[in-house]
Each structure stands twice: as structure tokens, then as C-alpha cells.
Amino acid sequence: MKRIYLNLRIALRSLTNFKLRTALAILGVFLGTFSLIIVSNLSDSLRKKTEKEAASLGKNLLIVRSGVVRRFGAQTRLLSEATTLTTRDAKALIESSPFLSDVSPSSNKSFPVRYGDVTLTSVLVMGVKPNYTDVRNFRVKEGRFINDNDNRNLNRVAVIGSEVADKLFGVKNPIGEYILIWRVPCQVIGLMEEKGVDISGFNQDNQIFIPLNTFLRRLVNKDYINSISVQAIDEKSIPVVKAEIEDLLRKRHKIRKEQKDDFTVIDLKDVMALKTQAMSMITVLGRVAAVVAFFIGGIGILSIMILIVNERRVEIGIRRAVGSRKRDIILQFLIESAFISLSGGTVGLIASFITTIIIFMLSDLPFTVSLTGLILSFLASVGVGILAGIYPSKKATKIQPMDVIRA
Numbered sequence: 001m002k003r004i005y006l007n008l009r010i011a012l013r014s015l016t017n018f019k020l021r022t023a024l025a026i027l028g029v030f031l032g033t034f035s036l037i038i039v040s041n042l043s044d045s046l047r048k049k050t051e052k053e054a055a056s057l058g059k060n061l062l063i064v065r066s067g068v069v070r071r072f073g074a075q076t077r078l079l080s081e082a083t084t085l086t087t088r089d090a091k092a093l094i095e096s097s098p099f100l101s102d103v104s105p106s107s108n109k110s111f112p113v114r115y116g117d118v119t120l121t122s123v124l125v126m127g128v129k130p131n132y133t134d135v136r137n138f139r140v141k142e143g144r145f146i147n148d149n150d151n152r153n154l155n156r157v158a159v160i161g162s163e164v165a166d167k168l169f170g171v172k173n174p175i176g177e178y179i180l181i182w183r184v185p186c187q188v189i190g191l192m193e194e195k196g197v198d199i200s201g202f203n204q205d206n207q208i209f210i211p212l213n214t215f216l217r218r219l220v221n222k223d224y225i226n227s228i229s230v231q232a233i234d235e236k237s238i239p240v241v242k243a244e245i246e247d248l249l250r251k252r253h254k255i256r257k258e259q260k261d262d263f264t265v266i267d268l269k270d271v272m273a274l275k276t277q278a279m280s281m282i283t284v285l286g287r288v289a290a291v292v293a294f295f296i297g298g299i300g301i302l303s304i305m306i307l308i309v310n311e312r313r314v315e316i317g318i319r320r321a322v323g324s325r326k327r328d329i330i331l332q333f334l335i336e337s338a339f340i341s342l343s344g345g346t347v348g349l350i351a352s353f354i355t356t357i358i359i360f361m362l363s364d365l366p367f368t369v370s371l372t373g374l375i376l377s378f379l380a381s382v383g384v385g386i387l388a389g390i391y392p393s394k395k396a397t398k399i400q401p402m403d404v405i406r407a
Contacts, residue, residue: 021304022340028297029344029384030351032290033377037352038359039286040373045365052366057198058136060101060235062242063266064089064228064249082262083224084253087212090228092252097244099237100230104128104135107215107225113208114180115168123164124207125181127215127225135229143175143190151211154218159190163205179208184218186210196364242267290380298384301340305333305392309399316399330393337389338382345381349374 016022066085090105107127113120126132130147133139140159150157158179165174174188195204216222232241242265249255249263309316316329353369360367 021300021307025297025300025304025340026344026347028293028300029341029381030297030348032293032297032384033345033348033381034352034355035286035293036290036377036380037349037370037373038355039283039290040370040376041352041356041368042359042365043283043286044368044370045360048366048368057268058229058231060232060238061135061268062230062232062238062245063268064230064245065264065266066224066226067262068260068264083222084262085226085228085249086224089249089252090225093228093230093245093248096248097241099233099241099244101233102131102135102231104132104229104231105225106132106212106227106229107220107222108207108227109220111182111219113164113168115177118168120164120167125215125219126207126209127212127219128209129212132209132229135231138195139193140190141193142173143188145190146209146211151213154214155211156184156186156214156218157189157210158186159192159209160188161192161205161207162194163203164208165191181208181210182219184214238267294380294384297341297344298388301337301385301388302391304340305337305389306395308336309333309392309396312396313399316396320399326397329396333393333396334386334389337392338385341381341385341388345377348381349377 064085066083067081087105090103094100094103106129108124110122111125113123128146129151130145133145141162143159145159146157149155158181160168160174160179168174168179169177174191177188178185179188192205192209197203212225216225230241230245232238245265246261250261253262255261319329356369359365
């Protein structure tokens with residue numbers, strides 16, 4: 001321990017003689033540690049957010065959309081509309097497959113909504129059945145949701161999202177009040193819990209739910225629907241359920257082999273996978289940047305250690321002459337290089353932690369600290385210091401006392 005302490009004192013004294021070069025070498029390790037931890041923390045946070053968004057849409061969920069829908073990343077776009085999807089299709093699906101847990105037909109369209117003097121020009125109105133909340137993981141905060149009696153009797157009732165409630169009513173309790181959806185007055189019977197934005201970017205709090213039959217008869221006067229939410233019994237059954245849905249609907253819609261489907265089955269797991277792949281690419285690029293920064297830091301440490309060896313030939317020769325062993329010289333220079341790298345790593349860790357807190361405070365991302373990022377940054381700092389110190393320390397051991405005396 002005395003030898004280590006002595007070598008550490010010598011290392012600190014030596015590094016203070018080269019303040020600028022030492023600071024530049026520390027900066028490289030600092031940037032590597034900083035970027036590695038920040039990228040790891042953000043990647044873990046985005047992954048958690050994606051999983052949370054997928055879970056908020058519903059468990060083991062498939063969405064059957066009428067018409068042809070194409071995915072562009074996490075976004076979906078309707079390319080052509082069809083009028084063949086009906087509530088009878090939803091009933092046939094639940095009756096045909098043992099791998100289905102539940103199905104919930106629905107239809108939607110944007111309408112102007114008014115309460116008193118306040119008018120919202122475009123709000124998504126959803127016509128749904130009572131089981132929609134179970135299939136799509138929605139919860140009522142106040143009041144109640146639509147029931148079978150509302151749907152059967154075409155009752156003009158509505159359950160509103162939290163953002164709609166804020167815009168129309170402010171701090172006033174909306175339960176029992178009447179709102180005008182296009183030309184249809186509806187009584188507010190419930191207020192939904194906040195859901196936020198889903199993985200497609202849609203604000204789930206800016207919508208209104210009314211009975212499906214009321215929507216079809218009183219608002220759009222149609223007998224077909226936009227979509228069916230299908231819940232599989234477990235995650236493993238999703239591919240089987242998807243194939244069964246496509247086969248059954250093609251038969252029911254009398255689609256021949258050479259014809260294209262007039263519906264689209266969307267697997268939300270695929271959407272989440274695309275988003276995860278995009279995040280993985282960002283993570284890889286961030287870690288590549290960290291590796292480059294560590295490499296630059298290692299080059300900086302190597303150069304300053306070689307400079308220190310050349311500047312301290314007399315000191316090293318005298319130490320060898322009075323009895324210092326080669327391993328003492330090697331240990332001294334390894335301690336110096338390790339001190340530089342660990343100093344940069346420590347400053348990078350503290351700065352990245354503070355920056356992470358600031359980022360999470362300014363965004364809606366869940367707070368998380370990546371243990372993997374911390375371990376990798378520590379190992380990288382130690383590795384850079386040791387690797388960068390090996391060559392200069394070996395070079396220092398080749399200095400002979402007689403050569404120094406002659407010089």
C-alpha cells in the first residue's frame with residue numbers, strides 16, 4: 001500500500017506539470033463516458049415508454065381495419081376504404097376460433113362538438129360496444145361507461161376523454177350535461193381516465209365514446225363499421241388468430257384467390273417491433289460515437305504518457321539507479337494513465353447523471369438509469385487507461401541509468 005500511495009503522489013505531481021495535455025486526455029474519456037451513459041439511459045427509457053404504450057392499447061391485440069391500410073413506421077395510413085366490414089363479421093370471428101378471448105366492433109369519424117359557447121371543430125367520435133374498455137384497456141374515471149341497454153335502445157349518451165372535458169367544461173363537472181355532437185344532443189354519462197398518446201401518435205384523450213348503434217343510425221346512417229378490435233387468448237396465439245381472421249373474412253366477403261383483401265389485419269406487436277428497431281439504430285449510433293470518443297481519449301492518454309516518459313528520463317534513471325524495480329516503474333505509469341481515464345469517467349458519470357435528470361424533467365419519458373451503461377462506461381474507462389499505459393510503461397523500463405548519466 002505504501003508503494004501504491006507513493007506512486008500515486010508521483011503520478012499527481014507529474015500530471016500537474018502537463019495540465020493542458022492532461023485536461024485534453026481526460027476530455028476524450030469524459031465524452032465517451034457521457035455519451036455512453038446518456039444513450040443507454042434514453043434507450044432504456046424509450047423502451048419502457050414503448051412497452052407502456054403498447055400495453056395501453058390492449059393485451060394481445062389485433063386490429064381489423066376495413067379497406068387497405070399500409071404502415072409507414074409506427075404510422076398507419078388508409079389507402080382505400082371498404083364498406084364490407086360489419087358487426088356480423090365480429091360475431092362470426094368470436095364464434096369461429098377457440099384462440100380468441102374477445103372481439104369489439106367499433107366505428108369512428110370526426111365531428112364538431114359544442115357545449116354552450118364552446119365549439120371544438122374536430123373531435124374523433126367512437127361508436128363502441130360495452131366491452132371496448134376491456135379489450136382496449138380503457139378505464140372510466142367518473143360516472144359510467146356505455147352498457148348493453150344504451151346500445152340496444154340507441155340512447156344518446158356519451159363518455160368523453162379527459163382533454164375533451166378540459167376544453168369544453170374546464171373545472172366544471174361534465175357528468176349529466178348535454179353536448180351537441182354535430183346535430184345530435186348527447187348526455188355525458190362518464191369521464192375517461194387519461195391515456196396519453198399511443199404509439200401511432202394519436203391523442204387518446206381527445207375522443208368521445210357513444211353506443212355503436214347510436215353512432216351508426218343517428219350520426220352516419222350506415223350499416224358497416226371501420227374496425228374490429230380482436231383480443232387473442234395469449235401472445236403465442238396471435239399469428240394463428242391473424243391467419244384465421246384473414247381466412248374467415250375472405251370467405252365471408254367472397255374474395256377470390258386472385259383478388260386483394262378489402263380489409264387489413266394490424267398486429268400491434270409488429271408496429272412496436274418497428275419502433276424498437278428504430279430505437280436500436282439510434283442506440284447503436286450513440287454507442288459507436290462513445291467508442292470513437294473513448295478511442296480519441298485513449299490516443300490522448302497514450303500521447304501524454306509518452307511525452308511524460310521522455311520528459312522524465314533523468315527521474316526514471318535515478319529511480320532505477322537507487323533500486324526501483326521494473327514493476328515499480330510499470331505500476332507508476334499505469335497508475336498515472338488509469339488516474340487520467342478514471343477522472344474522465346467519473347466526471348462523465350456525474351455530468352451524464354445530471355443531464356439525464358434534466359432531460360427527463362423536460363420530457364414525458366419515464367425516469368430510468370441504465371445499469372448496463374454504468375458498467376460499460378466503468379469498464380471502458382479502466383480499459384482505456386490500462387491499454388494506453390502499457391506501451392509508455394514498457395518504454396520507461398528500457399531506460400538505463402548509465403544512458404541517462406552519459407546524456
